Amino acid sequence: MDPLARYDPIVADPEAFRAACERPLPSVVRVNEIKATPDRVARAFEAAGVGFEPVGWHDGLFRLADDVSPGNTWPFVHGWVYGQEEVSALPARVLDPDPGERVLDPCAAPGSKTTQLAALMDDEGLLVANDSNLGRLSALRANAERCGVTSVAVTHADARHLSLKPFGVSERRSEARRTTSDGGEPFDRALVDVPCSCEGTVRKNPDVLEEWSPSHVEGIAGVQRDILGRAVEVTRPGGTVVYSTCTFAPEENEAVLDDVIADHDCRLVEFDLTLEHVAGVTEWDGDRYDPSVRRAKRVYPHHNDTGGFFCAKLEVAA
Amino acid sequence: MSREDGSSRENDGQRFDRLPATADERIVEGRVTRREVVTWWVERFGLEPAAFDGHTFWEKGAGKVWAFAADVGSPAEIEALGMTFLRTRQEHWKPTTDAIQRFGREATRNVVVLDDADARAFLRGETTDPDWDGDWGYLVAAHEIADDIEPIGVGLYLHGELRSQVPKGRRRQL
Numbered sequence: 001m002d003p004l005a006r007y008d009p010i011v012a013d014p015e016a017f018r019a020a021c022e023r024p025l026p027s028v029v030r031v032n033e034i035k036a037t038p039d040r041v042a043r044a045f046e047a048a049g050v051g052f053e054p055v056g057w058h059d060g061l062f063r064l065a066d067d068v069s070p071g072n073t074w075p076f077v078h079g080w081v082y083g084q085e086e087v088s089a090l091p092a093r094v095l096d097p098d099p100g101e102r103v104l105d106p107c108a109a110p111g112s113k114t115t116q117l118a119a120l121m122d123d124e125g126l127l128v129a130n131d132s133n134l135g136r137l138s139a140l141r142a143n144a145e146r147c148g149v150t151s152v153a154v155t156h157a158d159a160r161h162l163s164l165k166p167f168g169v170s171e172r173r174s175e176a177r178r179t180t181s182d183g184g185e186p187f188d189r190a191l192v193d194v195p196c197s198c199e200g201t202v203r204k205n206p207d208v209l210e211e212w213s214p215s216h217v218e219g220i221a222g223v224q225r226d227i228l229g230r231a232v233e234v235t236r237p238g239g240t241v242v243y244s245t246c247t248f249a250p251e252e253n254e255a256v257l258d259d260v261i262a263d264h265d266c267r268l269v270e271f272d273l274t275l276e277h278v279a280g281v282t283e284w285d286g287d288r289y290d291p292s293v294r295r296a297k298r299v300y301p302h303h304n305d306t307g308g309f310f311c312a313k314l315e316v317a318a
Numbered sequence: 319m320s321r322e323d324g325s326s327r328e329n330d331g332q333r334f335d336r337l338p339a340t341a342d343e344r345i346v347e348g349r350v351t352r353r354e355v356v357t358w359w360v361e362r363f364g365l366e367p368a369a370f371d372g373h374t375f376w377e378k379g380a381g382k383v384w385a386f387a388a389d390v391g392s393p394a395e396i397e398a399l400g401m402t403f404l405r406t407r408q409e410h411w412k413p414t415t416d417a418i419q420r421f422g423r424e425a426t427r428n429v430v431v432l433d434d435a436d437a438r439a440f441l442r443g444e445t446t447d448p449d450w451d452g453d454w455g456y457l458v459a460a461h462e463i464a465d466d467i468e469p470i471g472v473g474l475y476l477h478g479e480l481r482s483q484v485p486k487g488r489r490r491q492l
Contacts, residue, residue, distance in 0.1 A: 034420075035419070035420070040464045040465075040466075041464075043464040043465065044463050044464040047463075047464065071490075072490060072491075072492055073492070074463055074492065077441060077470070077488075077490055077492075078419065078463070078468055078470070079419060123387055124372060124387055125387070125388060126387075126388035126390070137397060141397070141398050142487075144398075144401070145401050145402070145416040146416070146419075146488075148401070148416065148419060148420035149400075149401065150373060150385050150386060150387040150400040150401050150420065151386075151387035151388055151400070152398070152400065153386070153388070153390065153394075153396055153398070153399050153400075154396060154397040154398035154399075155396045155397060156396075156397050166390060166391075166394055166395065166396050167390055167391075
């Protein structure tokens with residue numbers, strides 16, 4: 001079956017949606033503000049004759065000309081830029097961490113969002129970057145180091161059972177900190193960018209449609225629920241958790257949120273997004289979800305000529 | 319040998335141990351101190367001592383020092399803590415490429431600025447012959463880009479030539 005056809009009932013313009021999914025995506029880089037400014041990257045690209053244009057909604061994202069291989073430019077060598085799909089730069093900005101905070105990135109590799117979070121934190125604070133795949137972790141480490149990130153602590157664990165123990169209290173300031181049941185301190189924020197069916201990346205990787213199956217959707221949705229639930233548990237009361245995927249499947253998006261807000265003390269909150277998008281769906285395939293899942297946002301490829309994306313912001317009850 | 323607090327008198331290559339602040343607080347024999355690490359950077363590259371106030375320093379593996387912008391309990395059994403910063407195992411301490419790229423822009427001495435051709439050769443991992451009459455040893459190899467000087471990596475200046483220390487995986491033919 002054509003996995004994209006199943007979304008006809010929820011996509012307002014299925015023809016535009018399908019047409020956009022068939023177009024390749026331009027190469028985009030994000031400026032790493034730990035090491036450079038958008039202005040300096042722009043001047044370096046201009047001096048080197050690299051064709052680029054700003055994306056409009058985000059000062060630090062440049063679409064590159066078709067003939068540019070970003071890895072072979074001085075700005076890449078210096079760690080000034082990171083190749084990152086335009087919409088994938090969304091969730092870190094929605095999480096909006098502050099310098100000095102404790103932030104969790106439970107599904108971090110290969111690190112585009114991790115390095116973006118570190119830059120938003122001015123590389124100050126504790127950024128725990130976890131992944132279950134050791135090979136992908138080494139890519140994460142290489143990317144973080146090239147970007148000059150020093151605030152990241154890298155862990156190798158199953159995100160469904162993440163332990164806070166390694167991030168227990170440093171003996172030097174134990175008085176000021178509260179701890180959770182397993183001995184660690186809770187996080188101020190978490191960015192839960194889970195593994196998913198990835199149809200939203202079809203413009204970059206058409207193979208995702210070949211690999212798609214209903215049983216995979218069902219299996220991975222259970223994993224996503226557990227990862228998001230654990231992230232909520234280890235975030236402090238009043239803290240923020242952002243959930244994101246690059247799939248259009250409501251089973252992996254709104255249904256996961258619906259379960260987690262029912263089982264955990266947290267709620268969906270509104271957020272602003274300047275990119276064109278639509279609200280989360282409250283009905284799918286005979287199921288109904290909590291009306292608050294409308295606060296989540298769906299970005300389809302035909303909206304802004306990007307990949308597809310899903311993003312929701314949750315607040316842990318105070 | 320382990321003490322009650324989990325710390326050991328020997329280095330354990332599988333975990334991170336925070337460097338002692340000074341020699342008086344040293345438990346593991348031969349472990350460098352925070353003061354020595356900061357002093358080395360400050361003296362070698364002329365940084366402000368305050369440049370590292372926000373960082374803790376850790377050892378994982380004998381002589382491999384990491385810089386971390388936060389603090390956790392020591393020892394820490396995790397994959398990575400901040401960035402690799404300095405190797406102190408050899409007689410001559412060696413900064414890492416990542417540390418030079420991150421902190422080397424604040425360097426005020428032992429910075430060799432390469433012309434465009436030499437900068438490209440340096441990035442390819444080649445030995446170059448720049449104009450340099452300063453110290454021997456590890457230098458910040460930099461070039462001018464977008465109206466300012468930017469470090470590329472570590473160069474070893476010996477016998478009148480600059481040997482690129484750019485790791486194989488980071489070399490590029492631009």
